[in-house]
Amino acid sequence: MTVSIGIDVGGTKILAVRIExxxxxxxxxxxxxxxxxxxxxxxxxxxxxxxxxxSVGAGVAGLVRFVDGVxxxxxHVPGSNVPVREVLEREFNVPAVVDNDAxxxxxxxxxxxxxxxxxxxxxxxxxxxxxxxxxxxGDVYRGSSFAGEWGHMHYQAxxxxxxxxxxxCWETVAxxxxxxxxGREFNALNPEGQLAQRLRQGDFTAETIxxxxxxxxxxxxxxxxxxxxxxxxxxxxxxAIFDPEMIVVGGGLGSVxxxxxxxxxxxxxxxxxxxxxxxxxxxxxxxxxxxxxxxGAALLSQERLARAS
Amino acid sequence: MTVSIGIDVGGTKILAVRIExxxxxxxxxxxxxxxxxxxxxxxxxxxxxxxxxxSVGAGVAGLVRFVDGVxxxxxHVPGSNVPVREVLEREFNVPAVVDNDAxxxxxxxxxxxxxxxxxxxxxxxxxxxxxxxxxxxGDVYRGSSFAGEWGHMHYQAxxxxxxxxxxxCWETVAxxxxxxxxGREFNALNPEGQLAQRLRQGDFTAETIxxxxxxxxxxxxxxxxxxxxxxxxxxxxxxAIFDPEMIVVGGGLGSVxxxxxxxxxxxxxxxxxxxxxxxxxxxxxxxxxxxxxxxGAALLSQERLARAS
Numbered sequence: 001m002t003v004s005i006g007i008d009v010g011g012t013k014i015l016a017v018r019i020e021x022x023x024x025x026x027x028x029x030x031x032x033x034x035x036x037x038x039x040x041x042x043x044x045x046x047x048x049x050x051x052x053x054x055s056v057g058a059g060v061a062g063l064v065r066f067v068d069g070v071x072x073x074x075x076h077v078p079g080s081n082v083p084v085r086e087v088l089e090r091e092f093n094v095p096a097v098v099d100n101d102a103x104x105x106x107x108x109x110x111x112x113x114x115x116x117x118x119x120x121x122x123x124x125x126x127x128x129x130x131x132x133x134x135x136x137x138g139d140v141y142r143g144s145s146f147a148g149e150w151g152h153m154h155y156q157a158x159x160x161x162x163x164x165x166x167x168x169c170w171e172t173v174a175x176x177x178x179x180x181x182x183g184r185e186f187n188a189l190n191p192e193g194q195l196a197q198r199l200r201q202g203d204f205t206a207e208t209i210x211x212x213x214x215x216x217x218x219x220x221x222x223x224x225x226x227x228x229x230x231x232x233x234x235x236x237x238x239x240a241i242f243d244p245e246m247i248v249v250g251g252g253l254g255s256v257x258x259x260x261x262x263x264x265x266x267x268x269x270x271x272x273x274x275x276x277x278x279x280x281x282x283x284x285x286x287x288x289x290x291x292x293x294x295x296g297a298a299l300l301s302q303e304r305l306a307r308a309s
Numbered sequence: 310m311t312v313s314i315g316i317d318v319g320g321t322k323i324l325a326v327r328i329e330x331x332x333x334x335x336x337x338x339x340x341x342x343x344x345x346x347x348x349x350x351x352x353x354x355x356x357x358x359x360x361x362x363x364s365v366g367a368g369v370a371g372l373v374r375f376v377d378g379v380x381x382x383x384x385h386v387p388g389s390n391v392p393v394r395e396v397l398e399r400e401f402n403v404p405a406v407v408d409n410d411a412x413x414x415x416x417x418x419x420x421x422x423x424x425x426x427x428x429x430x431x432x433x434x435x436x437x438x439x440x441x442x443x444x445x446x447g448d449v450y451r452g453s454s455f456a457g458e459w460g461h462m463h464y465q466a467x468x469x470x471x472x473x474x475x476x477x478c479w480e481t482v483a484x485x486x487x488x489x490x491x492g493r494e495f496n497a498l499n500p501e502g503q504l505a506q507r508l509r510q511g512d513f514t515a516e517t518i519x520x521x522x523x524x525x526x527x528x529x530x531x532x533x534x535x536x537x538x539x540x541x542x543x544x545x546x547x548x549a550i551f552d553p554e555m556i557v558v559g560g561g562l563g564s565v566x567x568x569x570x571x572x573x574x575x576x577x578x579x580x581x582x583x584x585x586x587x588x589x590x591x592x593x594x595x596x597x598x599x600x601x602x603x604x605g606a607a608l609l610s611q612e613r614l615a616r617a618s
Contacts, residue, residue, distance in 0.1 A: 142552070277382035
């Protein structure tokens with residue numbers, strides 16, 4: 001039996017899992033409001049540590065150099081050029097891997113989730129922003145290091161301000177904050193509407209809007225479908241670029257399901273380059289849920305262990 | 310010595326080369342105004358044929374299924390679902406490969422051109438439209454079949470009509486026709502300008518404008534740099550998506566050089582995701598010129614021959 005710990009390091013939270021072979025046997029969520037990302041990462045691993053753990057993996061939101069496990073930079077996670085792998089290996093004295101969080105999640109989806117048995121897959125995570133990872137020929141493809149940052153592809157000239165510091169990135173129109181924003185805009189224009197009677201201005205969040213959509217509110221469904229359409233237009237670009245076998249959609253907003261993915265698929269099918277001569281690849285919801293990044297990080301560390309032996 | 314013939318099949322022309330090992334020893338350009346693409350392809354190969362030819366390769370502009378060498382569809386080349394490889398192998402009785410023209414050109418650039426010694430490279434061709442190919446881990450990456458069609462990534466909501474039938478694709482603002490269009494628009498607004506005095510309305514083509522830019526005309530330089538900026542913005546998306554080691558720019562307009570690539574690099578550097586934490590990959594002009602597609606097709610056919618033996 002191979003025992004590993006994987007952690008998924010986000011802006012304010014770390015999710016840690018302990019896996020035995022490929023079964024999750026324990027997991028814990030930590031708040032990390034402080035600036036010491038690597039200290040928080042070490043503390044999270046320690047909580048699930050036992051002496052039979054043979055490898056540790058970390059997925060971190062942002063630009064990670066996989067080859068030496070350095071967190072280079074990310075808009076949401078504190079620090080830059082942090083040698084996370086070196087610190088983990090020194091602290092725990094087992095092999096460690098550190099990768100982008102979406103790469104880790106994609107690896108988990110390929111091994112255990114929606115992409116099992118596939119070779120050429122894109123994972124697209126839709127939440128606070130858009131992240132992603134490329135599976136090419138059955139392995140994670142990183143380019144020089146940072147492939148998959150398509151949340152920041154150009155989507156709109158003179159577009160909205162993005163968290164990354166630029167304007168008009170895809171995630172400015174397709175993300176949780178984008179849904180909340182169009183909700184508030186709609187509400188300001190229609191203060192007497194049914195949705196406005198149930199939600200105050202400050203209550204327009206991605207979560208409340210998607211919940212209202214699920215409950216059948218037509219206005220909320222329209223707002224979700226507007227974000228779904230922008231999401232689908234970007235997916236369509238990714239299909240022209242990669243021609244993947246399958247797109248797996250993860251992330252908090254991505255897991256909303258058909259109210260969002262239905263419109264996304266319709267727009268993607270309509271805008272597909274050469275669309276009458278090729279099928280639209282399946283666009284499916286991730287199989288593993290929010291633990292996928294931590295699970296994938298643990299599995300990547302097992303992979304490294306296997307390759308080393 | 311291995312003797313191969315490679316052809317590059319465009320909308321109205323076929324370029325054929327005969328190569329001995331990796332030296333071009335003969336080449337010929339054919340006009341193909343008719344509808345019988347595969348007949349024209351066979352005729353072009355036959356012109357350079359001798360009995361010591363051991364393989365034939367074809368690069369075709371459009372969607373090509375490499376695995377069986379079928380030309381599926383393209384906006385500029387007549388026919389759909391044409392079994393080009395089957396026809397070539399039947400006619401010439403040697404192994405043949407048929408690939409997308411940009412994939413073939415990228416393979417040539419990797420073997421003999423600007424991308425020698427690299428592993429992760431994008432070829433972006435800029436001409437009538439934008440084409441491209443992905444080199445991943447030292448090999449052509451095709452996804453399911455059609456990867457690299459980023460000329461049709463979404464660039465502008467409610468944008469201009471594209472030849473592909475959709476609107477707002479990247480190539481509607483970055484291509485030879487786009488340069489000619491903004492030239493005519495500028496000219497209509499500034500009929501007394503210096504450039505207008507030298508060029509009549511109908512003379513505003515990508516070629517005349519780039520020639521005027523090269524000769525130092527400031528207006529023409531401004532027009533070229535406007536297209537360069539739109540080109541650089543899209544390249545920047547591709548860098549976020551692939552994080553390549555290098556971008557090789559080919560195609561007629563791509564070979565114009567610094568008057569276009571200078572602005573493209575500046576915009577790409579400025580818009581690069583995490584730009585203060587990573588270098589901009591080199592953006593260089595292709596090394597092989599307009600023969601690269603035909604050469605690459607021949608080399609791919611040699612590769613297939615080598616793998617089979």
